[in-house]
Amino acid sequence: MNIVEVQDLTTGYSSKNGDKVIGQYPSLQLEKGDFVALIGKNGVGKSTLLKTLSGDISPLKGEVKILNKKVDELSSLDKSKQISFVLSQVHFTGKLSVKDVVTLGRYPYVNWWGKLSKSDNDIVLQALEDVGAIDFIDRDVNTLSDGERQKVMIARAIAQDTSLILLDESTAHLDLINRIEIFQLLKKIARTRNKAILLSTHEVEMSLQVADKLWILSENKCIVGTPDMIISKNDIGNVFNTETVGFDTQNGVFNFCATHKSFSFGIELEPSINDYNGDLNIENRVLWLKRKFQSEGCFLTNETPEIKISLSYKNDILEWEIEGFGKVIKIHDHNKTDLYKEVVSNFII
Numbered sequence: 001m002n003i004v005e006v007q008d009l010t011t012g013y014s015s016k017n018g019d020k021v022i023g024q025y026p027s028l029q030l031e032k033g034d035f036v037a038l039i040g041k042n043g044v045g046k047s048t049l050l051k052t053l054s055g056d057i058s059p060l061k062g063e064v065k066i067l068n069k070k071v072d073e074l075s076s077l078d079k080s081k082q083i084s085f086v087l088s089q090v091h092f093t094g095k096l097s098v099k100d101v102v103t104l105g106r107y108p109y110v111n112w113w114g115k116l117s118k119s120d121n122d123i124v125l126q127a128l129e130d131v132g133a134i135d136f137i138d139r140d141v142n143t144l145s146d147g148e149r150q151k152v153m154i155a156r157a158i159a160q161d162t163s164l165i166l167l168d169e170s171t172a173h174l175d176l177i178n179r180i181e182i183f184q185l186l187k188k189i190a191r192t193r194n195k196a197i198l199l200s201t202h203e204v205e206m207s208l209q210v211a212d213k214l215w216i217l218s219e220n221k222c223i224v225g226t227p228d229m230i231i232s233k234n235d236i237g238n239v240f241n242t243e244t245v246g247f248d249t250q251n252g253v254f255n256f257c258a259t260h261k262s263f264s265f266g267i268e269l270e271p272s273i274n275d276y277n278g279d280l281n282i283e284n285r286v287l288w289l290k291r292k293f294q295s296e297g298c299f300l301t302n303e304t305p306e307i308k309i310s311l312s313y314k315n316d317i318l319e320w321e322i323e324g325f326g327k328v329i330k331i332h333d334h335n336k337t338d339l340y341k342e343v344v345s346n347f348i349i
């Protein structure tokens with residue numbers, strides 16, 4: 001079942017000088033259980049779309065339905081039971097504890113006298129536990145770090161228990177481990193509690209690994225797909241690649257490319273390497289060396305490269321042999337060799 005249904009939607013802003021169109025989306029849906037990442041370059045319209053879905057701004061054209069009801073026709077109480085919206089920047093005036101802030105998420109459900117039940121209290125504590133914020137439950141929310149505050153705001157949305165949770169760059173201030181944990185937590189909440197969660201983010205690589213689907217905004221439109229579909233059509237590369245950044249569809253990561261072109265190179269591992277029994281993962285080391293050379297503008301090729309590099313294992317020592325421009329050098333590798341620097345200083349300069 002669809003929680004969100006978008007038809008012929010045009011997002012944007014009206015002013016006395018006329019309408020400013022930001023995006024046009026003929027049809028978009030979010031189903032129960034969906035955890036979807038909304039990605040796209042700066043200024044492409046992610047926040048504008050989220051604010052339109054939440055009913056905070058009106059569409060220039062078309063409509064948004066939440067559980068079959070037009071969002072702009074929902075009462076504010078119904079809206080707060082159906083939609084929670086986590087913003088990236090929040091500031092509270094006055095002194096509010098972390099618990100007070102998360103408890104605000106329960107207010108659509110309180111009785112006539114505004115009294116919270118024990119189960120409301122349990123939901124608040126569980127939400128704080130879920131996001132890893134229970135340890136600062138009594139702190140003044142304005143004294144928290146940006147990352148800590150983000151966790152609290154996500155806990156408030158969880159406590160609000162809405163069908164749709166929208167998050168605008170809410171993991172931006174979190175460190176890597178917290179980002180992964182919050183992504184996984186949001187996915188689990190979507191699945192186990194049958195919610196639809198849409199998170200705008202610049203975490204393209206993590207979205208590909210964790211989200212069920214991606215919405216990629218680009219030039220007024222939205223490309224929708226599962227990560228495997230998106231990768232197979234190279235949608236990420238088509239949208240994000242520039243002269244200096246290229247998306248590697250095989251490894252699901254962005255590679256840096258130099259704007260200038262340098263020498264061609266090839267790296268091979270000689271069979272003797274099989275006898276090596278040290279604590280390095282040689283294949284990974286070579287993979288990252290290739291990336292380093294490519295980021296310097298070097299072109300990887302197996303067919304007669306200008307610089308041929310081979311790694312072997314002789315007399316208990318790893319040894320690089322570098323050949324090119326009529327010259328050969330050997331380097332004993334004690335795991336500290338900056339191979340790119342060696343090549344440039346011995347062969348290029």
Ligand SMILES: Nc1ncnc2c1ncn2[C@@H]1O[C@H](COP(=O)(O)OP(=O)(O)OP(=O)(O)O)[C@@H](O)[C@H]1O
Pocket residue numbers: 013020022040041042043044045046047048049
């Ligand atoms: N209130 C407004 N009035 C007019 N234009 C606006 C308004 N708010 C945003 N915009 C413009 O709408 C466009 C989309 O902005 P939006 O914030 O939706 O992009 P975004 O994809 O979320 O960007 P970012 O990744 O940088 O956060 C931008 O060109 C922005 O300048």
